[in-house]
Amino acid sequence: MKKYIVVMAVCIAVIGLQATSIKNNEPTKATLGELLFFDPILSKDKTISCASCHKPAAAFADTLAVSIGVNGKKGSRNTPTAMNLVLAKSFFWDGRAATLEEQALAPIANPDEMNLPIAEAVSRLQGNEQYKMLFAKVFNSEPNEKTLALALAAFERTLETSDSPFDNWKFSDDSTAVSDAVKRGFVIFNEKGKCIKCHFGSDFTANEFRNIGLFDGKKLSDSGRYNVTHKEDDIGKFKTSSLRNIAITAPYMHNGMFKTLDEVINFYNDTKKVVPGAVNTDTLLAKPLGLTKKEKQDLKAFMLSLTDKKFIKNTKSDTINPKKYKKANPKKNIAVAPHPILITI
Ligand code: HEC
Ligand code: HEC
Numbered sequence: 001m002k003k004y005i006v007v008m009a010v011c012i013a014v015i016g017l018q019a020t021s022i023k024n025n026e027p028t029k030a031t032l033g034e035l036l037f038f039d040p041i042l043s044k045d046k047t048i049s050c051a052s053c054h055k056p057a058a059a060f061a062d063t064l065a066v067s068i069g070v071n072g073k074k075g076s077r078n079t080p081t082a083m084n085l086v087l088a089k090s091f092f093w094d095g096r097a098a099t100l101e102e103q104a105l106a107p108i109a110n111p112d113e114m115n116l117p118i119a120e121a122v123s124r125l126q127g128n129e130q131y132k133m134l135f136a137k138v139f140n141s142e143p144n145e146k147t148l149a150l151a152l153a154a155f156e157r158t159l160e161t162s163d164s165p166f167d168n169w170k171f172s173d174d175s176t177a178v179s180d181a182v183k184r185g186f187v188i189f190n191e192k193g194k195c196i197k198c199h200f201g202s203d204f205t206a207n208e209f210r211n212i213g214l215f216d217g218k219k220l221s222d223s224g225r226y227n228v229t230h231k232e233d234d235i236g237k238f239k240t241s242s243l244r245n246i247a248i249t250a251p252y253m254h255n256g257m258f259k260t261l262d263e264v265i266n267f268y269n270d271t272k273k274v275v276p277g278a279v280n281t282d283t284l285l286a287k288p289l290g291l292t293k294k295e296k297q298d299l300k301a302f303m304l305s306l307t308d309k310k311f312i313k314n315t316k317s318d319t320i321n322p323k324k325y326k327k328a329n330p331k332k333n334i335a336v337a338p339h340p341i342l343i344t345i
Pocket of ligand 2: 193195211212240243252255269
């Protein structure tokens, strides 16, 4: 709860700051970061931006099981949402980056993603009049590795959400905000489903690494956290995902193997039935949960209630439209800022 209040305060502060900057039309770290996030200038062949994989309408996740980088290169992991990371303690499915700044530069250089050495990315920005002007205004310096990372991370920190039917029910005490199915589903989430044992805290992730039974060393061979720590105990462990906006970030898991929340729930209900030879699975999932059909539906209803209203109503996003900067830079490829999609829950 405390954390929640802190997040709210941060959000209000960020939105407040953004509003001021819109008024003055002055760029901020976050608006500069937003421009960069949507700009393919950061990829080798200038075809891919961060937003190509972290799609705004999918809560900044990807709709593909694994994303496609430059030259049609397929990655090996599913693109997680880039939202609600202010409280995250590590980044990537295996937690190999410690800060958002450190994380932000990795996809640019990654040969499977944007494939552009950071030095080259920086020299492109230094050769671009618009970016030179914006970096000078925001950082009082030329674009460099550090300021590039700071700007991208500042934008990502604005992508917090806390206005879902669930939040309205639990934190604004509005018992009419959700259906009875959602309320029953939350009880299952906390009790029979044992989900809360791993998905806890204001973003439903404890920032821990756990093995839910998706590693068998054969077909499912991504050893996850083990790649970072080389501790045997970490084989097959991945960062516990946040469940915020989970309705719109399908497909699911580090490898994108489940297309729907029904598939996810059926998996948790009896993990061994879906992946018989899994190794090192968490003891919490040792026995089948024995959920009935109705309980599964209720659990799903609960998860759907975690969708931010921005994505439900067709309201305007509170992030800033990079089109604003188009005049300064008549470059063609700048994508338009987030356009929330209409979904019903
Ligand atoms: C080609 C697709 C692709 C592009 C382009 C891309 N990403 Fe990602 N992103 C991914 C994938 C896949 C992962 C997970 C990789 C892993 O865990 O090993 C990821 C992970 C992340 C995470 C970690 C989220 C978490 O929960 O830990 C953040 C933040 C992020 N990307 C931001 C960015 C930024 C900023 C850019 C642009 C500079 C970018 N991404 C470009 C595919 C992409
Ligand atoms: C033992 C800890 C643990 C338990 C118990 C657990 N989860 Fe998870 N959950 C995780 C981890 C870790 C991941 C990421 C695993 C991966 O990608 O391999 C995850 C991923 C997910 C995802 C996919 C997220 C995404 O963005 O792809 C959903 C949905 C989910 N869990 C829902 C649930 C529900 C519902 C329950 C209860 C029935 C539950 N979890 C119980 C640890 C747990």
